Amino acid sequence: MPQIKDLIEDLEFIRWVKNPEDKLQEYWQNWIEANPDRIEDVKLAREVILGLKFPSKKASPEVKKEVLNKLLQASPSEEEEKENSYTKNKSIKWKSFNQWEKIAAILVFALMLSLLIGNLSFFKEKPAPVQALKWINKTTNYGEKLNFRLPDGSIVWLNSGSSLEYPASFDSTVRLVKLHGEGFFEVTEDKNKPFKVLSENLTTTALGTSFNIKSSYQNVVIVSLVTGKVQVDDQLDNQQYLLSPGEQLDFDNENKKGKISNFDLEAVQSWRKGKLVFQKATFQKVKEDLERWYGVSIQVEGQPSQSWRFNGEFENQILDVILMSMSNIEDFSYKIDKKEVQINFN
Structure with missing residues (x-):
């Protein structure tokens, strides 16, 4: 069943339907491209708002x-x-x-x-033609990190194996970007243009704030708020979450459930400072983080113990040092050959 309540209550959507000026046309065209599954909702909401106010032809x-x-x-x-x-x-x-x-x-x-x-x-009637919006794509490979400014002055850090799409200029009524992977945002405040980040099915909205979004591990999106205030919306199920500084939303895309809890500020921001932090991490989590951080492929023989939960913090360390430290705690041997790593559990 179509979910149109959020659309027919959105003042900007109503303005677009009744008076489709260029900026509104551009924004909602981008919104529809980002939410193709809601095209039918948009059509139905448009008909509801217009109602029976169709143009009539007067007879002489x-x-x-x-x-x-x-x-x-x-x-x-x-x-x-x-x-x-x-x-x-x-x-x-x-x-x-x-x-x-x-x-x-x-x-x-x-x-x-x-x-x-x-x-x-x-x-x-045919919809008015919309000029194609030029999008820029910043991407990092495994083992790379990137820091850059957006057209509005906001600062973005991209973690390894991540990408961010954003328009060449924020000319619309909203600043919209699309994140895949993990990124940290320091948003320039503009009350007239909210800043929105699309990540999987979630939309995180902020004005002037800083937060981290991670959507690359076990089909879970994690939004961690450092300063300011953000609103996170699940576009598919119309769920909404409000975060305060120090709060983190863990959203399970498979079960469509979100949980808000406190988080370790230092641990969430550590990757920007060259620190690799593990807190009660499973072996699978450690393996994926090492592959992403150092751009290597890790092959495993044998199985780690069921009780594997690794804690450690490494700042600007080479991979050999980290594996040596782990092997002293857990019972395994390893071999590094350029970008290939072999781990054997005894």
């Missing part, structure tokens, strides 16, 4: 007079009555109407005709 006074005179003439002939005999038991005969009742019927008929003409012309 001469035509109106001619139609009225013909309808006010004598009642239908017997031959015409026979042709319509199948409706005699279901409706009142036209000849039994007095003059004022006939006029009322004519007005109702004219109104319905006007709505029908307007409705047909509405569906023939």
Whole structure:
């Protein structure tokens, strides 16, 4: 069933439907491209807002007079009555109407005709052409990190194996970017243009704030708020979460459930400072983070113990030092050959 409540209550959406100026047209075109599964919702919401306010075609006074005179003439002939005999038991005969009742019927008929003409012309309308918005894509490979500024002055840090798409200029009523992987944002405040980050099915909205988003591990999106305030919306299920500084949302895309909890500020920001931090990390989590951080491929023989939960912090350390430290705690041997790593559990 279409979910249109958020659209018909959105003032910017209503403005676009009733007065599709260039900036609004550009924004909602981008929104639809980012949410292709909601095209039918947009169409339905547009029809609900417009209601029956379709443009009508007015007849000339001469035509109106001619139609009225013909309808006010004598009642239908017997031959015409026979042709319509199948409706005699279901409706009142036209000849039994007095003059004022006939006029009322004519007005109702004219109104319905006007709505029908307007409705047909509405569906023939073609949407105004929208100029293609130029998007820029910043991408990091495994073992790389990137720091850059957006057109509005906001600063972005991209972790390894991540990408960010953003427009060449924020000319719309909203600053919209698309994140894949992990990124940290320091947003320049602009109350007239909210800053929105699309990550998986979630949209994180902020004005002037700093936060971290990670959407690359076990189908979970993690939004961690450092300063300011953000609102996180699940576009598919219309769920909404509000975060305060020090709070983190863990959203499971598979089960469509979100959980808000406190987080370690230093641990979340550590990757920007060259620190690799593990807190009760499973072996699978350690393996994926090392591959992403150092741009290597790790092959494993054997199985780690079920109780594996590794804690450690490494700042600007080479991979050999980290693996040596781990092997002293857990029982395994390793071998590094350029970008290939072999780990063997004893």
